[in-house]
Amino acid sequence: MTRYSAWSILKNALKGNKDWTPAWRKPEPKSSYDVIIIGGGGHGLSTAFYLASQHGITNVAVIEKGYLGSGNIGRNTTIVRSNYRLTPNSQFYEKSMELWRELSHNLNYNVMFSPRGVLNLAHTPGQMDTYAERGNQMRLMGVKSELLDRDQVARLNPGLDVSGSARFPIEGGLLQPDAGNARHDAVAWGYARAADQLGVDILENTEVTGFLKEGDRIVGVETNRGEIRAAKTGVAVAGSTSRVMKLAGVEKLPIESTVLQAFVSESIKPIIPTVTTFGAGHLYVSQSDKGGLVFGGNIDYYNSYAQRGNLPVWEEVTSELVAMFPNFARLRLLRSWGGIMDMSMDGSPIITAGPLDGMYLNAGWCYGGFKATPASGWCFAHTIANDKPHALNKDFTLDRFKEGRMIDETGRGPTPWYH
Amino acid sequence: MSGFRLNLRDGLGRAVDHDSKINFTFDGKNYEGRKGDTLASALMANGVSIVARSFKYHRPRGIFSAGSEEPNALVTVHSGPRTEPNIRATELELYEGLEVKSQNRWPSVNLDLMAVNQLPGKAFSAGFYYKTFMGPSRPGHKATQFWWFCEQLIRRAAGLGKGASQADPDKYGRMNAFCDVLVVGAGPAGISAAERAASAGAKVILCDESAVAGGSLLSSPELLDGEPAFDWAEERLAELAEHENVTVLTRTTVQSMFDDNTYLAVERVADHIKRPAKHQVRQRAWNIRCKSAVIATGAIERPIVFAGNDRPGVMLADSARRYVVEFGVSPGKAVCVFTNNDTGWLAARDMAKNGVIVEAIVDVRKDVPDNIRAAGEESRAEIFLGAAITATNGFQSLSGAQISEFTETSGEVGRKLKKIGCDCIAVSGGWSPAFHLTSQQGEKPVWDAELQAFLPGGAISAWHGAGAMAGKFGLRHAFRSGEEAAVKALADAGLGEGDSDVPRIEGDEIDYAPAPVFEINSGGKAFVDLQHDVTSEDVRLAHREGFISVEHLKRYTTLGMATDQGKTSNMSGLAIMAEARGKPIPEVGTTRFRPPYTPTALGAIAGESYGHLASERLTPMHDWHVAEGANMYANGPWLRPESYNRSGESVEQAYIREAAAVRKGVGLVDVSTLGKIDVQGPDAAEFLNRIYSNGFAKLPVDKARYGLMLREDGMLFDDGTTWRLEENRYLMTTTTAGAGQVMDHLEYHRDVVWPDLKVALTSVSDEWAGVAVAGPKARNVLKGCVSDCGVSNEDLPFMGVQKANIAGIPVWIARLSFSGEMAYEVYCGAGWGQELWNVLMKAGKRFNITPYGLEALSTLRIEKGHVAGPELNGRTTPYDLGLGGMVSSKKNFVGATLLKRDAFHEEDRLQLVAIKSIDGQRIRGGSHLVKGNKDEPGRSEGNTTSTCFSPELECYISLAMLEGGAARYGEKIYATNPVRDCHVAVEVVSPHIVDPDGGRMHG
């Protein structure tokens, strides 16, 4: 398989691009593997890659029901950051940032990690204090952060309405200067290609329809392409967690599925340099390399497995966007879509062995699992390989709800659609 | 392309008003058009052929279509704050003084130096970015840095037009509309559906995206009831518009179909004039809810992909015909038609009939029906059957085409037949039904092998397809299917069938099924996605690299992701992929359509919210605060005075002055924003007892009690005082921010959990204005103005509540203290709030009464150790805040059980303390508590929550949450605040700094 580089591109171009080979194989499923990962999204693929590259476990299958990357990895607003407040989140997401910075290199695939800065706007002095508190926690955890005043914000993002007459005047903001975006599809493809090169079988269009059990132990899965056995089965199916776990007999989980919409405008020349979030509502926006404004806001609150949403979120999101950037009002929405969010009861993830023997669970990513992709795979692979959590995911248990150790970053409590 | 205006005579160019000339500019050059022209028809009439540049290679691009499917002809309109990039010239209506610029080119659209992008040629193929720019192969963030550098350059080169840099000065509106039947598309199918539905008495809304409704009738050669189709449509639409049950909306695109028959349509109210009149909106969003819908959106012509097909001059055949018939503009001096179906021939005939020279008709099919052959002969064109165009030439624009033999069944290209000179190739690859709206709901379209097209799949909502959209091509089918769909929609709406009224049609009846030919593979650059420069070779490369799912194909090559969303290119792309995979088209499938149908202004979706994001919530004393120079602070929707700055005073100076005045004398503060809930009923006491963590059952009448509310997970939810006004009547107060949620919480428990309790809950936040009078002189102030009730300690003891009267205003007075001073809260009807305030100010004048704002309010409660929003952050329990005494062990209540979980009782939890600055340095908001010095602060052991300068202690203090804090009074640590660059030595103290035994407030 060719290593990607400028040189290989030139060489191939001269030959009319006839010699390129598939980025990953399309193998037939084997009857058994050491580890099966269900879900060919970012987390499933990165788990497979780290199992192979960090733990030497290469006899691995990633089982994906649709085309690779058809889930949330392919439909998110690509924001990558680690500006968290609570320690378990803060150290986990910072590990992710560390991996992001090396990712293109390690995968030999340009995932276009773009550290353009993530700016959260504050609209009251009280909110500035809250952001300062978060910014300080970041600093104490070794994460870069800057508290900006109104002028600094205006200089960074010239289109912003920084006037005092704005409905929610901008007071300042919290900047994580080395956070940013990455190209969502490339992350899936890059991990897939790299895992494939290490021997991982990626089985697309293969749907898990049931689990194989010996007593209470999970020993593999049933799929539309037959039974596949494995000593260990990891579940990383994001929005589909409840339905897949139900196949294994787990009837209830602290998770609800809802739809989150995302939006992209027509391409225009660069107009906004950073990722920017509105602090008086719920809105985040950045500009893709192609020139489209990519933005999103709240989930459509109700439980849903449909990858499409409804009009109120359109109205809410665009209203906030044009309030923040009134010069965007004449720009046009090109496309909108939805993804199914695995909203956990405290807004934080679950990466754990269990809840059944032979099974491992990775879920509860809410709005924010894209940025977690590398660290999630890193920790999940560790948990699967060693049958115990990595220090970074030891708090992301299922038992925390029983014990009262919720990791509630927003403090909104057990109402998943608030997180 | 060197188009020109035809000799306009009766019947030709009906869409334009030949006598009214319009001046406009394109790239600064003056041109003349006619009223009714689109920018595209006017540019074409002026012989302008290159109007834009493509996205990636910056290749010259001409006009490709005549409608909203246009991939090529994107321009920028207006300048300054109204600048609008990426406008489709094919839809832009001409008006006097219109200024248009080409975009994505440097220095000009005819000479674009960015076209060097195409030089690397094959190296710049699909997937290029993923394979390179990874940077030097050394680890250590080098990869990131190298890409970051390249990305900046790439971003600058990408993008199409430039957006405005100032706020859009225009307004947007909304309309909520309800109807029985929504009809989308006012072509023959839509018109007949609307007529039929209206005849049954249905309320109908008929939308069409064009300026002039009529769809294909505007250019149909047929006679309807003996009249030209154009006239017939005009009459019928006028009748419909007169009908009292029918609303006809033109320039209105139905953009999206949402659940339960809810649609978003956007009306372009004032885009066809220079700028909206004063008070007029530019665009209006229609939120339409219907009982059923008829979708009659027609079909979009698709091209055939061939080498050199992106030269300006290559365009869709039916569009070429429409420019001739509707606008009276010839797309070129010599036109060559290239088709795989009968409609191309009719285009040739109709163009020729109107004076356009059609050089050749090239059809991939070996045979065509007789009537089609006759149409060809009528056009006087040279006819090539079993042939294809295999190359084009020209410098920038088209000047000729190579015609070669072609075998339809094998796709083989044979010998060259003839090179003909032409400046326009009108190409027709068949028709794709425009079912975009219906597939937005996610239902998969189904393949029709006969029509070689996808048709709409099943329906979740109540809609019915009609006309070309549903695969019912031809006028006869269009009318009939329109009526049939209307009958079904009427049934959905519970209405009768109405009357049929199909016109008599004279004209050809033809077969719309094309030959299954999508691409002529003869080598050379053949473009599939014209805007994004995706070639047929890119599609094959994606196949080779394993990106074989259509969704992968799209994402890997960006085919169909441009501003046209692949309206004319998706089919060709997936057909080429199907061929590469050796699979039939339906097995390869199609990518998903998503809303909106065409790009939609963000301002229009925001509608009336643009410029008015959310209403402000104001207290009765708002105008007074503003007049007194208060700076107002947004607290949720409320605006509250932050402080009343005297001239030259900073906020900090002002609040310190205000707080000190309260401690030493008396102050008053507007507390009208507190949530207030009227709780009544025989079970009100029991209900409150279950809701609050502390006891409420035994609260005596005329007394208030401070209560804690928990979430069911044991965390603090809200707090406030509740007053027992009568045996069965309470007034509950909540925090300002929590009011709505508390109301929801109470109603949920009343309705869903304990429906047997008789409790009435009413929000009375707006009924009552509230003023707190606080300070050692507070009683003196009240004494001077209260009647009907004493204010002494005996008459109105701490936590007592009394009805009284102040200057004729009926009030409730409660002896409550948030500040720790002697204090009263006085409530009256909101309409009297300002009057009450005035009276109190007057009564307090002698005591130098000082109005105080949020900052002082907060300062006073911090000194007192009272918790508020920042401490009730959703992660704290009553124990954490030292309020364990308020957790009753004698009863169960919401949150009681889960509060018992182990983790809530661990010793190292964050607990409420106060800290005070040791050396006078300022503690700033958002500090963390650490043991180390500034350079090595160490781990965070907690954080400050509410910070202020304490006039009482004359130093900076803060409430804070500290690990095991309750046992750490006296400890010296640091409040570090690196983002604000401070690091302050502090002492941990009890949060009850002022008057810990409560002597002042009880006094």
Next chain:
Amino acid sequence: MKRAVAPHLGTIKMRLTCPFCGERDHQEFTYRGDASAKRPAIENDSIEDHRAYVFDRANPDGDHRELWNHTSGCRMHVVVTRNTTTHKVTGCEPVGPWAKTMKARS
């Protein structure tokens, strides 16, 4: 991401038929989730029962019985039966003190 000052601009737009007010946009309602989560009786002090009530969800794909409050209308709670994959609503019944009376009157 965190919602801070939060102007509440809206929730949902599908149509629900409130038993009192009639058919309205979902936007007038507040979603309250799975209606099968039943609070243990006030006397019940079992952590396990409360934990299950607060945190465990079946989260089905297909029909979901869920609570909505007609916040901007009559403020009644209703139990809506809605399919989570198609969003089709097939039922909307009143709950609360008036449920019985309303059913009897209709």
Next chain:
Amino acid sequence: MVDFPDRISPLDAVAEPGVFGTDTNSPKVFLSENLCGSLIQVQAWPDTISVVEKALETLTKLAVPKAPETAHSENVSIIQTGPGRWLIDAEVEGLEDKLRSKISAKNGAVTGLTHARVVVEVKGPKAAWVLASGIAIDFSLKAFPVGTSQVSHHHEIGVTIHRTSEESFDLYVFTSFARGIWHWITTASSEVGYAVS
């Protein structure tokens, strides 16, 4: 009866009389503020609804509505806003105490809302059009007949709407949000021209 001081409405400062907007010669919308003497909410318990209905009937001489409808005489209207819940809008002041004395806690709850709502009258040929621009209910006569009422909202702000004739509506809006509603109505009305009295 006690002589209360005058109430100040939040609209006093913003609702300037005059004619505004596009067509000042023939405004299509007429706006005014109506002060109600008393606005009282009465709620019954499911098993006492007939007692409360009777008490209301005795006091107002009106047949109490049993659906989201209104009953009105010259100086009092009763609007049903929920099951077992009514809003009584009366010209007289001090109705709250009278009602309280007639309806004991055992039978129901009486809550004064006189200060909590501002009543804006919107009338004219474009009244329904203006209201439909911001409230998502069907204002056609068939769906919203004269003499009925509906509770809905404009964005986050609740409004109770009483259709008093084909072309006129009384809007009961929250006092604290009254200026927000006024802003919307006047902005929307300016497209067709409006008069404030």
